[in-house]
Amino acid sequence: MRFREEYRDPAAARGLAAAIARIVTRPWTLMEVCGGQTHAIVRFGIDELLPQAVTLVHGPGCPVCVTPVEYIDKAIEIAARTDVILCSFGDMLRVPGTDGDLLAAKSRGGDIRIVYSPLDALAIARAEPSRAVVFFAVGFETTAPANAIVAWQAKREGIGNFFMLVSHVLVPPAMRAILAAPGNRIRGFLAAGHVCTIMGYEEYEPIAARYRVPIVVTGFEPLDILDGVYRCVRQLEAGRAVVENQYSRSVRRDGNRAARTMMGEVFRVIPRRWRGIGDIAESGLGLGDAYAAFDAERRFGCVRAAAAEAGTCISGLVLRGERKPPECPAFGTHCTPERPLGVTMVSGEGACAAYYRYRGARAVGDRP
Amino acid sequence: MRVGRVDFGGIVKAINLAFVPEARIGDYVLVHVGFAITVIDEIEAGRVFEHLRELGELAGDGAP
Numbered sequence: 001m002r003f004r005e006e007y008r009d010p011a012a013a014r015g016l017a018a019a020i021a022r023i024v025t026r027p028w029t030l031m032e033v034c035g036g037q038t039h040a041i042v043r044f045g046i047d048e049l050l051p052q053a054v055t056l057v058h059g060p061g062c063p064v065c066v067t068p069v070e071y072i073d074k075a076i077e078i079a080a081r082t083d084v085i086l087c088s089f090g091d092m093l094r095v096p097g098t099d100g101d102l103l104a105a106k107s108r109g110g111d112i113r114i115v116y117s118p119l120d121a122l123a124i125a126r127a128e129p130s131r132a133v134v135f136f137a138v139g140f141e142t143t144a145p146a147n148a149i150v151a152w153q154a155k156r157e158g159i160g161n162f163f164m165l166v167s168h169v170l171v172p173p174a175m176r177a178i179l180a181a182p183g184n185r186i187r188g189f190l191a192a193g194h195v196c197t198i199m200g201y202e203e204y205e206p207i208a209a210r211y212r213v214p215i216v217v218t219g220f221e222p223l224d225i226l227d228g229v230y231r232c233v234r235q236l237e238a239g240r241a242v243v244e245n246q247y248s249r250s251v252r253r254d255g256n257r258a259a260r261t262m263m264g265e266v267f268r269v270i271p272r273r274w275r276g277i278g279d280i281a282e283s284g285l286g287l288g289d290a291y292a293a294f295d296a297e298r299r300f301g302c303v304r305a306a307a308a309e310a311g312t313c314i315s316g317l318v319l320r321g322e323r324k325p326p327e328c329p330a331f332g333t334h335c336t337p338e339r340p341l342g343v344t345m346v347s348g349e350g351a352c353a354a355y356y357r358y359r360g361a362r363a364v365g366d367r368p
Numbered sequence: 369m370r371v372g373r374v375d376f377g378g379i380v381k382a383i384n385l386a387f388v389p390e391a392r393i394g395d396y397v398l399v400h401v402g403f404a405i406t407v408i409d410e411i412e413a414g415r416v417f418e419h420l421r422e423l424g425e426l427a428g429d430g431a432p
Contacts, residue, residue: 012420019423117403119384142400146384146401149369149384197406227419250398250408258389262387
């Protein structure tokens with residue numbers, strides 16, 4: 001496929017890694033904030049290609065992982081109703097709630113349907129006018145315009161049986177929270193290329209300036225990631241901290257205007273709790289007043305905070321980049337994708353799932 | 369909403385084009401949950417290889 005294979009050339013990747021090794025003089029810790037990048041790093045062994053001075057840590061880049069447990073609980077509660085069809089992206093189904101997951105709710109007879117696109121959920125609502133169709137709308141800025149336009153379309157068509165349970169999150173407030181945390185060791189960011197495809201990168205410029213961190217908007221292929229690391233290290237070594245755009249084949253400075261306009265039409269910025277991280281001000285999206293009629297919480301009751309999660313799972317530390325998956329005693333032994341203890345092992349975009357899938361027993365053997 | 373046929377290396381799917389009003393037949397697009405979210409800029413796509421050449425890490429004629 002074009003725009004893919006050429007960015008996976010092993011010789012060019014080794015060349016970029018060598019170029020990074022030539023310019024680095026001190027240890028630097030960088031964070032990527034996108035589950036897709038985390039997977040590419042682990043899958044292609046990019047971290048192992050880098051000089052020892054450069055450490056990549058994995059940030060909260062998995063939207064399924066950071067969805068608060070109380071929203072999973074609410075989805076399970078809604079799915080138990082016989083008058084409802086609950087539609088969700090597939091990887092939400094095995095995310096643990098307080099008491100079980102959506103897959104268990106489905107096996108108890110809940111009408112839960114896996115959809116590839118929010119458009120599919122809207123099509124189900126059109127086809128089944130006598131039942132309420134609830135779409136579990138999660139994701140970062142990349143997914144928000146698609147979910148927004150479906151609400152907009154439902155309103156335009158006057159579809160009264162379509163609702164959304166919205167738990168959208170925004171990346172820049174989470175980056176701020178990580179940088180402001182005591183003991184922060186992140187010195188540079190690879191910003192998520194697909195999020196920036198929608199949003200552009202203007203909003204990252206004040207973060208780079210305020211916290212003195214280079215932020216490089218980066219793509220998803222091995223050469224993109226290595227180029228992003230190179231640019232980040234080059235800035236750090238030169239004492240610079242600005243926003244650079246490595247992923248210019250997809251990302252423009254002001255993003256995708258049509259998509260941003262639709263997000264602004266349907267959603268408003270609200271505070272949001274991140275699973276494993278906690279409350280972050282202005283870090284989420286909820287339906288705006290004009291779309292309140294489509295709000296599943298209005299129709300089926302508000303989501304209430306769940307009790308704090310107990311147990312041995314360290315997925316919160318993994319999501320904050322404070323631990324790597326193989327550092328967890330349960331990794332690969334008591335916790336596997338078949339029997340996951342926590343979100344980061346469940347989701348296809350989770351860091352633990354990436355290490356398990358691509359490194360398996362070797363990652364366990366590497367445990368420090 | 370405008371819909372187009374997108375070829376994913378042999379598998380053709382109907383993809384919503386509402387967010388890429390500039391997309392024309394033959395363009396490469398990035399697709400997420402059924403929506404095209406950007407048209408790939410083919411000139412910018414060569415940048416990483418230019419960068420590699422500047423670093424002297426890529427042979428002059430072997431690159432795409």
